Amino acid sequence: MSIGVPEESVRAGSGDGERRRAGFEVRRRADGARKSRYIDCCCGDGAVVRYAREVVRRRFGGVGLDAILLVRRARRQEAHMLDEDAISGGIALCTLQCWSGNGLMMQDAARHRRPPTFIQQTPKRACHLGPPLPPGQPSSSLSPPAVRTGSRAMPKLERLFQRIGSEELCSEEFARKEDERDALRDLRSEFVIPTKGDLGNKRYGPARTNRTDVSNEQTASDDSEESIYLCGNSLGLQPRRTRDYINKYLDTWASKGVFGHFKELEDGHAPWLHIDDAVKGPTAKIVGALPSEVVIMETLTANLHLLMASFYRPTKDRYKIIIEGKAFPSDHYAALSQLAHHDLPPSALITIDPPSPSSPYLSNEHILSTISQHAASTALVLLPGIQFYSGQFLDIELITHHCHLLGITVGWDLAHAVGNVPLKLHDWNVDFAAWCNYKYMNGGPGVIGGLFVHERHGKVRPTALPQDSEAVHINGASSGTSSNSTSTSTNPEPHYRPRLSGWWGSDKRSRFRMENVFVPIPGASGFQLSNPSALDMTAVQASLDVFELTSMDALRAKSLRITAYLEERLLRWSDTDGDADANAGGVPKPPYTLITPPNPAERGAQISVLLHHDMLDFVLEFIEARGVVVDERKPDVLRVAPAPLYNSFGDVHRFVGIFQEACRRALEKGTGKGEGRIEE
Ligand SMILES: Cc1ncc(COP(=O)(O)O)c(C=O)c1O
Ligand SMILES: Nc1ccccc1C(=O)C[C@H](N)C(=O)O
Numbered sequence: 001m002s003i004g005v006p007e008e009s010v011r012a013g014s015g016d017g018e019r020r021r022a023g024f025e026v027r028r029r030a031d032g033a034r035k036s037r038y039i040d041c042c043c044g045d046g047a048v049v050r051y052a053r054e055v056v057r058r059r060f061g062g063v064g065l066d067a068i069l070l071v072r073r074a075r076r077q078e079a080h081m082l083d084e085d086a087i088s089g090g091i092a093l094c095t096l097q098c099w100s101g102n103g104l105m106m107q108d109a110a111r112h113r114r115p116p117t118f119i120q121q122t123p124k125r126a127c128h129l130g131p132p133l134p135p136g137q138p139s140s141s142l143s144p145p146a147v148r149t150g151s152r153a154m155p156k157l158e159r160l161f162q163r164i165g166s167e168e169l170c171s172e173e174f175a176r177k178e179d180e181r182d183a184l185r186d187l188r189s190e191f192v193i194p195t196k197g198d199l200g201n202k203r204y205g206p207a208r209t210n211r212t213d214v215s216n217e218q219t220a221s222d223d224s225e226e227s228i229y230l231c232g233n234s235l236g237l238q239p240r241r242t243r244d245y246i247n248k249y250l251d252t253w254a255s256k257g258v259f260g261h262f263k264e265l266e267d268g269h270a271p272w273l274h275i276d277d278a279v280k281g282p283t284a285k286i287v288g289a290l291p292s293e294v295v296i297m298e299t300l301t302a303n304l305h306l307l308m309a310s311f312y313r314p315t316k317d318r319y320k321i322i323i324e325g326k327a328f329p330s331d332h333y334a335a336l337s338q339l340a341h342h343d344l345p346p347s348a349l350i351t352i353d354p355p356s357p358s359s360p361y362l363s364n365e366h367i368l369s370t371i372s373q374h375a376a377s378t379a380l381v382l383l384p385g386i387q388f389y390s391g392q393f394l395d396i397e398l399i400t401h402h403c404h405l406l407g408i409t410v411g412w413d414l415a416h417a418v419g420n421v422p423l424k425l426h427d428w429n430v431d432f433a434a435w436c437n438y439k440y441m442n443g444g445p446g447v448i449g450g451l452f453v454h455e456r457h458g459k460v461r462p463t464a465l466p467q468d469s470e471a472v473h474i475n476g477a478s479s480g481t482s483s484n485s486t487s488t489s490t491n492p493e494p495h496y497r498p499r500l501s502g503w504w505g506s507d508k509r510s511r512f513r514m515e516n517v518f519v520p521i522p523g524a525s526g527f528q529l530s531n532p533s534a535l536d537m538t539a540v541q542a543s544l545d546v547f548e549l550t551s552m553d554a555l556r557a558k559s560l561r562i563t564a565y566l567e568e569r570l571l572r573w574s575d576t577d578g579d580a581d582a583n584a585g586g587v588p589k590p591p592y593t594l595i596t597p598p599n600p601a602e603r604g605a606q607i608s609v610l611l612h613h614d615m616l617d618f619v620l621e622f623i624e625a626r627g628v629v630v631d632e633r634k635p636d637v638l639r640v641a642p643a644p645l646y647n648s649f650g651d652v653h654r655f656v657g658i659f660q661e662a663c664r665r666a667l668e669k670g671t672g673k674g675e676g677r678i679e680e
C-alpha cells in the first residue's frame with residue numbers, strides 16, 4: 001500500500017452492514033491507530049481497489065494520502081453514513097470520490113469484480129474520468145478526481161427537536177427551560193439590546209413609540225421591552241464594552257495626541273502602532289488560522305480586490321474567474337472589474353448557478369463539476385463561506401482541495417461565516433479569504449474588515465543570490481512580476497508574493513526610516529496598505545474580547561440548537577396540536593417554505609424563509625411594529641438569524657408567535673395565494 005506502513009485489516013464498527021453489503025473493508029494502521037488516526041478504507045475488492053490505489057499512487061505519489069474512500073455519491077445517505085462512522089472514531093479521512101452514472105458502481109464492482117468506469121455526475125452533464133489505466137500510462141491522461149482530506153466537514157446532522165410534540169415545543173415554558181440550560185446565556189448581558197421603543201422612534205435614546213400598526217390596533221404593549229433582534233447576519237448588536245473602549249480611545253487621543261501611537265498606557269489598550277498585532281490572536285482563533293495568517297484591515301470588497309490583485313494572475317491559458325450565480329453583488333462587481341482590469345471580457349466570468357430559481361441549494365457535485373468543466377481555463381474560484389441569501393454553508397475544505405488538484409487558486413468571502421461557524425482556514429489549506437466585522441462579529445456598521453493569507457503564500461525570503469535558482473519563483477509567482485525582479489547580491493529587496501503595497505505592510509523596524517524600500521511583514525500583515533483607523537480597531541477589539549469569553553465550538557453548539565429550534569417552530573404551522581408529521585397528513589401547510597439547507601451542518605445561524613407571493617410587505621410591517629428585527633430580500637424572502645452570542649430561545653419563541661400571526665392575517669387579507677419567488 002502506498003502509505004508504506006504496516007496494516008492490519010479490521011471490520012468497520014457501527015453501521016458496517018451496509019459496508020459489508022457493498023463489499024467494504026476498513027483497514028487501520030497497525031502502528032497505533034489511535035495515535036496516528038489514519039485509516040485506509042476501500043470499497044469493493046480486487047480490481048476496484050487496485051484501480052483506486054493505482055490512480056492515487058500515480059496521481060499523488062502516495063504522498064499525504066492516508067486513506068481512500070470510494071463514495072457512491074448517487075446515494076448521499078450512504079456516503080454520509082460512512083463518513084460519520086469514521087468521524088466518530090476520530091479518524092482522519094482522505095476521500096477519492098467517484099460517481100457512477102446509475103448509482104450502482106460499488107455494488108457492481110463488488111459483485112462482478114471488474115473495474116468500473118468512473119463518471120463524475122452532475123445534474124446537467126457527466127464527464128468521464130476515464131477507464132482504468134493500463135500499467136505505465138502517464139497519470140496526466142486522467143482527469144483529477146475530487147479528493148477530500150481531513151475529517152468530514154459536512155456530516156448529516158439530525159433534526160434535534162423533531163420528536164417533541166407541538167404543544168410542548170411551542171410553549172413558553174419550553175423556551176424558558178432551553179434558556180436555563182444554555183451555558184452561554186449570560187453573554188446576552190454583554191450586549192445592548194434595543195428596546196421596542198428605541199427602534200420605533202426617530203430620536204436618540206429611549207422614547208415611547210407613536211407608531212401605528214397596519215391594522216390600526218394597539219402596537220407593542222411596552223416600548224421599554226427588549227426588541228426581538230434576529231438580524232445579526234446583517235448588523236450585529238453593540239457590545240456594551242464598545243462604548244467603554246471607544247471612550248478610552250477618545251481619552252487617549254485627547255490627552256496624549258500623537259504619543260497615543262507609541263506610548264504604553266496603564267490600564268489602556270495597545271498603542272495604536274501595535275493595535276493591528278493586538279487583534280491578531282483572537283481573530284485567528286475565530287477563523288482557525290495562525291495569528292500571522294490574519295490581519296484586520298480595510299473593508300471586505302476592498303480586501304477582495306487587494307487579494308485578487310495578488311492571487312488572480314491570469315495567463316493566456318488560464319484566465320477565467322468562477323463565482324456563484326447568486327453571488328453578493330459586491331463580489332460579482334469585484335470579479336467582473338478584475339477581468340476588465342486585465343482587459344478580459346465579461347464572458348470570462350463563469351457562474352455556478354442554482355439548479356432552479358426556487359431552489360438555491362448548490363450541491364457539492366454541482367459546484368465541483370462546474371469547476372472541473374472550466375478547470376483548464378480557470379485562474380481563480382471565488383466563493384462565499386456562507387451564501388448570504390440561502391444561508392448555505394459551503395464545504396470549504398472539499399472545494400478548496402478540489403480546486404488545488406486542478407491547479408486553481410481559491411478565495412473565500414466569509415462575510416456571513418466569520419463568527420458564525422467554526423472555520424479552519426489554515427488546516428483547510430485555503431489560499432485567501434476576506435470578511436467584514438460588522439455582522440456576527442459585532443464590530444459596528446461599516447467597521448474595518450479582515451483577511452487571511454495562508455502561511456505558504458505569506459513567506460518573505462531574504463534576497464537571493466543570482467546563483468540561487470530556486471529563489472526566482474516564490475509561491476508560484478514569477479520574479480518578473482514582482483517588484484524585486486532583478487535579484488542580485490546587492491539588491492536589498494527580499495522575495496515575496498507580488499501584491500499592491502502600502503507602507504503599513506512594510507516591516508515595522510524600517511517603516512519610519514522613509515527609505516522607500518518595501519520590506520513586507522511576513523504573513524497577512526504584509527498586505528496592509530494604510531495605518532488602520534484606531535477607532536475602528538478599538539471597536540473590533542471590544543467585540544473580539546466578547547468572543548474571548550467563549551469559543552467558536554461553544555457558540556456553534558448553541559447555534560445548532562437555537563437554529564434547529566427556530567426551524568422546528570417554523571415547520572409547525574398547524575393551529576391544532578398535531579406534530580410536524582401532521583402537516584403531511586392533510587393539515588394546512590404554512591404559507592412559506594424554508595430555503596436554507598435542512599442539514600444543520602450545511603448552514604450557520606440563518607434561516608431564510610420564502611413567503612408566498614405578495615405577503616412580504618404586510619408581514620414585515622406587522623412584525624416590525626411589534627419589535628421584531630429581521631431582514632428582507634425582495635421579492636419574497638425573510639432572513640432570520642438567531643445569533644448565539646446574544647439571542648435567546650425566548651427571542652425565537654416570541655418571534656415565531658408574532659411571525660405566524662402576521663402570516664395568518666396576511667392570508668385573511670387575501671395575499672399569499674401564489675408561490676413565493678426568490679431574487680431573479
Ligand atoms: C457576502 C458579502 N460580500 C460582500 C459584502 C460587502 O461588504 P463591504 O460593503 O463591507 O465591502 C457583503 C455585505 O455587505 C456581503 O454580505
Ligand atoms: N452593510 C450593510 C449596510 C446597509 C444594509 C445592509 C448591509 C449589509 O451588510 C447587507 C449584508 N451584506 C447582506 O447580506 O445583505
